[in-house]
Amino acid sequence: MRHIDHVVVAVRDLDGAADLYARLGFQVGPRNRHPWGTENRIIQFRHSFIELIAVPANADIPPHAPGHFSFGAFVRDYLQRRAGLAMLVLSSVDAAADAARFAQEGIGDFSPFRFERTGRRPDGSATHVAFSLAFAVDSQAPDLGFFTCQQHFPEAFWNESLQRHPNGATAITGVTIAAPRPQDHGGFLSAFTGSPTAEPMQVPLAGGAITVRPGTAPAFLGFNVLVPELGPVARSLRASGIAVAEQAGEIVVEPDVLHGVRLTFVCQPTSQT
Template sequence: MPGGLDHLVHAVRDLDAAADAYQELGFTVGTRNRHPWGTHNRIIQLDGFFIEILTVAEPEKIEPHRDGGYSFGAFQRDYLAKREGLSMLLLASSDAAEDARSYAAAGIGEGDVFSFARQGLRGDGSAAQLGFSLAFARDPLSPDAGFGVCQHLHPENFWSPAFQAHANTAQAVAGVVMVADNPTDHHIFLGAYTGQRDLHATSSGVTARTPRGDITIVEPVSFRDQYGVDLVADDTGARFTGLRIAVRDVGVVERLLQQNAVEATCHLGRLIVPDLFGATLIFEQGIVR
């Protein structure tokens, strides 16, 4: 069964500009990585979770979707043709092949397991071999939202306390937020995707509580009430809109953003950055489970 949140893809058209914007928010951002299928990324690590800032840098290398195969690059390319923003969520997996079989049995599977390796850097700057196995899922009502699991094949080479030290005191992911006109339409998919049988449902939305962070789907009016940001749902079902980040000291974040002239608002005890390349970043006080 999938575990907690592993990473969230933030698809952008200008990778370095987006990385600079994250640095102005006080994050430590990794160097550029290149994938052989045409996407490039830069990574921000938290405790057991990372933000993958990603762009399609070499479109000629993008592989198309095929029968029995899912193209990560083609999904990101098609997403960026419409908008920038939070394009895909991946949960932690201890066995991507088993999760792929479970998704297929539930009728939400999207292609075979996709495995790849690349060179990375440890916190001390030395080279390290990295490897990942991904399995994807599809919500048929939300074609513009990507879902999957990620199994780290060499986790000891990937996670680094040095990369998790941030000037804004960010520590962990608290959750991701999606917006949809009818959140309950996605209740069955969310349960099958996360493996959570008992979802928390209210009049304004539905939440899956994972071992590392929540996945919440709310109506646009609820997103406005909770975070002070007006959004409009579209006809593409649920889409990722917000990332909730637990920080040690919201006051430090507020002072840093003021110093860097970053637009932000305080709302219900949270600090909100309303439009970071199509995403809403939500800073919250305290350590989460």
């Protein structure tokens, strides 16, 4: 069963977003630049991460083309509509096989996309990372991004020193989508994840789930992050001047506070966002 590899959060001010996530209790990594022009900063956990991503004004973004999904063009176009959670990424051990399966399932006819970039360790030294991506499209929700990610040099990417967060966060455990008819997305999500859907509209993943709730239009609502204790997180957020809502077993930071993302801190893996 696949797990959530990362979530892509599109922002207009990368450093401003990084500062806000730091106030939330996360350790935010340094700025990186993709070969196609977008820039990101990463919040890393043990097996998953949050990717804060922005499009610089001078970025030369390649367009979409037949058989080619442009990651940069998708993020640019998303930011023209809104900021927020733009893409959900699942783990992969073979992106080429995923791309072939997506084509067979009728949810994506794109070549796998491999890219490499220079990364930075906590001490500032350079490291080399490479990824292959396989993209899929939900025809009922074309404004939402989905792909799988295969890491070719995981030992160069995952770093324990980057995974120590003041809030104690250890994983992304769930993503929630809103849609007018949640059941319309079950077929796509089952094909994308390789897991059967359940009722209410939910797709299980290793260590979490994707949940689809009723809403006015297809959109990612937010994601969950696992922490060891909720009380210290709530106190720290309030001390930082961040408004939170406490519900049963979770602490919520609403989208108007967090660049269009509803972030839920939980103590146990859950799909509730």
